[in-house]
Amino acid sequence: MEAWFALLVGVFFTVAVYLMLSKFIIRVLLGVAVLGNAVNLLIFTGGRLTREVPPVIAGDAEVLAGPAANALPQALILTAIVISFSFFAFLLVLSWRAYDDLETDNTDEMRVAEPMNEPAPPLGY
Amino acid sequence: MAASTAPSVDLSAALVLAPPTAAEWLVVLPVAWCLTLGALLVMMRRNIGLHPAITIVGLTGLVGIDALLLLEIMRNGPMTMVMGRWLPPFGIAFTADLTGALFALVAALVALAAGIFSIADINDSGRRYGFYPLLMVLMAGVSGAFLTGDIFNLYVWFEVLLISSFGLLVLGSEHEQIDGTVKYGFLNLVATTLFLVATGYLYAIFGTLNMADIARKAEGLRSSAPLMTLAGLYTLAFGMKAAAFPVNFWLPASYHTPRVVVSALFAGLLTKVGIYALIRVMVMLFPVEREEMSLLLAVAGSLTMIVGVLGALAQSDFRRLLGFLVIAGIGSILAGIAVGGPGGIGGAIFYALHSMLVMTALYFASGIAMRLGASASIVTLAGLYRRHVGFAALSLMLCFAVSGLPPFSGFWPKVMLVKAALDIGAWWLAAVLLLAGFLTTIATGRLFLLAYWRDGAAAVGETAPLPASTLGPLAALTLLTLVLGLYPEPLLATIQEAAAGLADPSAYGESVFPEGWPQ
Numbered sequence: 279m280e281a282w283f284a285l286l287v288g289v290f291f292t293v294a295v296y297l298m299l300s301k302f303i304i305r306v307l308l309g310v311a312v313l314g315n316a317v318n319l320l321i322f323t324g325g326r327l328t329r330e331v332p333p334v335i336a337g338d339a340e341v342l343a344g345p346a347a348n349a350l351p352q353a354l355i356l357t358a359i360v361i362s363f364s365f366f367a368f369l370l371v372l373s374w375r376a377y378d379d380l381e382t383d384n385t386d387e388m389r390v391a392e393p394m395n396e397p398a399p400p401l402g403y
Numbered sequence: 404m405a406a407s408t409a410p411s412v413d414l415s416a417a418l419v420l421a422p423p424t425a426a427e428w429l430v431v432l433p434v435a436w437c438l439t440l441g442a443l444l445v446m447m448r449r450n451i452g453l454h455p456a457i458t459i460v461g462l463t464g465l466v467g468i469d470a471l472l473l474l475e476i477m478r479n480g481p482m483t484m485v486m487g488r489w490l491p492p493f494g495i496a497f498t499a500d501l502t503g504a505l506f507a508l509v510a511a512l513v514a515l516a517a518g519i520f521s522i523a524d525i526n527d528s529g530r531r532y533g534f535y536p537l538l539m540v541l542m543a544g545v546s547g548a549f550l551t552g553d554i555f556n557l558y559v560w561f562e563v564l565l566i567s568s569f570g571l572l573v574l575g576s577e578h579e580q581i582d583g584t585v586k587y588g589f590l591n592l593v594a595t596t597l598f599l600v601a602t603g604y605l606y607a608i609f610g611t612l613n614m615a616d617i618a619r620k621a622e623g624l625r626s627s628a629p630l631m632t633l634a635g636l637y638t639l640a641f642g643m644k645a646a647a648f649p650v651n652f653w654l655p656a657s658y659h660t661p662r663v664v665v666s667a668l669f670a671g672l673l674t675k676v677g678i679y680a681l682i683r684v685m686v687m688l689f690p691v692e693r694e695e696m697s698l699l700l701a702v703a704g705s706l707t708m709i710v711g712v713l714g715a716l717a718q719s720d721f722r723r724l725l726g727f728l729v730i731a732g733i734g735s736i737l738a739g740i741a742v743g744g745p746g747g748i749g750g751a752i753f754y755a756l757h758s759m760l761v762m763t764a765l766y767f768a769s770g771i772a773m774r775l776g777a778s779a780s781i782v783t784l785a786g787l788y789r790r791h792v793g794f795a796a797l798s799l800m801l802c803f804a805v806s807g808l809p810p811f812s813g814f815w816p817k818v819m820l821v822k823a824a825l826d827i828g829a830w831w832l833a834a835v836l837l838l839a840g841f842l843t844t845i846a847t848g849r850l851f852l853l854a855y856w857r858d859g860a861a862a863v864g865e866t867a868p869l870p871a872s873t874l875g876p877l878a879a880l881t882l883l884t885l886v887l888g889l890y891p892e893p894l895l896a897t898i899q900e901a902a903a904g905l906a907d908p909s910a911y912g913e914s915v916f917p918e919g920w921p922q
Contacts, residue, residue: 298593310589310596314596317596317600317603320600320604321599321606324607325606325607350606354603354606357559361559364566365565365566372584372585372588373585375576375581380578380581380582388582388585389582390581391580391582391583391656391657391660392656396720397780399717399781399782400781403852403857
């Protein structure tokens with residue numbers, strides 16, 4: 279099953295990189311969202327993939343009876359999901375605000391902070 | 404849970420049962436202190452008049468805590484505190500060694516200076532939008548990143564400081580700031596995501612996230628696991644954070660847009676957190692891979708230096724010029740990491756600490772210059788020397804310091820780096836380091852000539868009085884660089900010890916696993 283997951287992660291990364299290479303912010307934003315999910319799947323696959331075996335220890339035992347799903351990657355993903363979701367929300371609002379204020383969502387035209395034809399520094403005085 | 408129902412399990416194998424000593428609390432106190440004060444300031448959002456006073460008292464406390472922590476580590480070696488009493492590698496450990504504590508202390512000093520400078524720089528709307536709570540949360544993230552001993556935890560602290568830096572960057576909501584934040588936000592998010600990718604692979608390979616545990620296991624896995632890929636991914640992620648060539652273009656796009664005090668804080672802290680993480684991962688966890696990648700790191704460092712100084716020469720805006728100087732400094736630190744050994748790593752740490760102080764002070768100077776001359780462009784700024792002699796003198800000292808001229812703090816790390824590069828026969832790297840220093844001198848010299856020395860329309864005005872809250876932090880930081888330049892021995896000795904601790908992390912490991920390494 280790992281091979282299929284690896285392939286899926288690869289597809290996610292491809293889509294994310296393709297979207298992030300766009301010059302329109304909204305597509306970059308979608309790319310960021312896909313990228314976050316690609317990483318989550320990657321960590322999930324990097325843990326251990328086991329179906330339908332909950333990591334529950336029986337009452338009279340001290341360790342797990344057999345192989346079970348690894349709980350730690352899921353805890354890591356949970357953290358990463360919360361963080362990437364909050365970032366996505368922030369960037370979404372920021373993009374909307376940028377579109378509203380700068381009247382463009384084309385990154386080539388967003389040159390307020392770095393104007394195209396700035397004067398060169400004087401050579402003497 | 405009632406203890407009587409589970410008598411057969413021996414908790415001492417997984418839990419720390421002894422209560423932590425008072426000294427151990429110092430390891431987590433910087434983070435807890437900043438988060439508590441940040442929360443307090445958020446609760447007092449209707450009472451913004453009290454914000455600056457509480458922040459300055461809080462940051463003074465943070466400096467005190469970090470100084471105590473450093474003293475304690477100098478006396479007793481690295482210290483560890485585990486969260487929720489779970490022993491590593493299961494529990495998250497906060498481990499402070501000399502490197503982390505040194506960085507945390509200088510970061511706290513920089514933040515305190517910025518806190519004082521902000522009294523005159525942040526107006527009421529900035530306070531209402533939460534400058535001070537964001538500053539405290541930023542410091543929590545920075546301190547956490549310097550003191551944590553767990554690599555996923557490092558990722559979390561990176562995110563904490565990143566989200567607060569977004570907030571600080573858009574403070575004011577001007578068009579320029581929104582433009583800068585879009586570029587800063589997206590590129591930094593990609594960098595942290597790369598960091599998370601690398602951490603996912605790291606967990607898949609090692610099955611642990613504790614840095615001391617990884618450092619021990621790396622030796623055994625070197626023949627079978629793709630550690631070079633991991634080291635490469637980490638270098639790319641942290642290089643992007645630190646604005647190393649060729650992934651540096653978000654920095655000059657965004658660092659000149661926010662309030663001056665925010666620029667100063669970012670220049671002092673954020674790229675240096677990336678550099679610290681790079682040193683920690685490459686030197687302590689993957690020393691063999693660092694050795695193999697040293698040529699790549701050296702080339703990236705050289706190009707970063709060259710791009711930085713050439714960019715600085717081409718700018719006419721005071722603050723954008725400084726942004727490129729931040730990049731040039733990062734190049735020197737990368738060169739030190741590439742060279743390795745006590746001279747290279749020690750030089751890199753010293754240069755990073757020096758750069759934190761000097762770049763923050765230079766951004767303060769740019770803010771004061773903009774206040775005095777009502778412009779940020781060196782085409783129109785003129786006659787600052789006439790208007791305020793003391794300020795001009797402090798600025799000239801900082802220009803010397805950032806160029807690496809004696810008797811200021813930039814001189815010693817430069818000497819260490821050049822000597823370390825020559826010792827391993829990398830004469831070209833030494834040449835680039837010296838050339839970058841020379842071109843920086845030209846860039847800052849021209850800045851001083853045009854903006855301060857030249858007579859102009861702005862010089863006609865009378866000597867303008869400056870508020871003590873802006874000149875004070877500038878003078879304090881400049882004095883500190885002068886003291887470190889004239890009397891570097893204590894810091895040099897500490898840094899040599901810190902570099903030795905990174906090269907041989909056995910003391911670090913013993914503090915995490917006092918019972919010996921788990922099998």
